[in-house]
Amino acid sequence: MxxxxxxxxxxxxxxxxxxxxxxxxxxxxCSEYALWLFSYSNFWxxxxxxxxxxxxxNSLFEGGIDYPIISKRITPIFGSPRLIKVWLVPLCPQKDWSAKGKFYLIKSMKVVQC
Structure with a gap:
């Protein structure tokens, strides 16, 4: 699917x-946003x-820059696994197609325990 x-x-x-x-x-x-989400996160x-x-x-909302946020589970060497939310920010948007599929992962400050 x-x-x-x-x-x-x-x-x-x-x-x-x-x-x-x-x-x-x-x-x-919106199509690029959806493509990134379907490529890097859970289907639902x-x-x-x-x-x-x-x-x-639509015209009722202001718009602007809105990168997708994905959740990744990490397991530190010491401690329990954590679910961390990160923004996907393209390494070089629309200019260098050799960098396609490469992103900066910018961590949000809120950490949710699993």
């Missing part, structure tokens, strides 16, 4: 999106937050 949705987003970006003028109020665009989480983002992409 994840692969199907990623394929549908890719078709939208390559075929449908170039035919219309850019209207997304956010950076990265990605679906929920992608739909939430698409519903917010």
């Amino acid at each position: 994840r692969t199907l949705l990623i394929g549908m987003i890719w078709v939208y970006q390559k075929v449908i999106s170039p035919l219309k003028r850019p209207t997304c109020r956010y950076y990265p665009s 989480y990605a679906l929920l937050f992608s739909l939430r983002r698409i519903l917010r992409c």
Whole structure:
């Protein structure tokens, strides 16, 4: 299912999106946001937050920069596993395609115990 949705987003970006003028109020665009979420997080989480983002992409909301937030479980050498939320920020957005798929992981300050 994840692969199907990623394929549908890719078709939208390559075929449908170039035919219309850019209207997304956010950076990265809603389709890019959804693509990153489906590639790097849980399917249901990605679906929920992608739909939430698409519903917010209208004239009633301000828009702006809104990078996806993903949760990663880490296991430190000493201690219990932790669930850490990080922002996915592209290493070099839209300029250097050799860096595609490389992101800075910026940790939020709130740590949730598992």
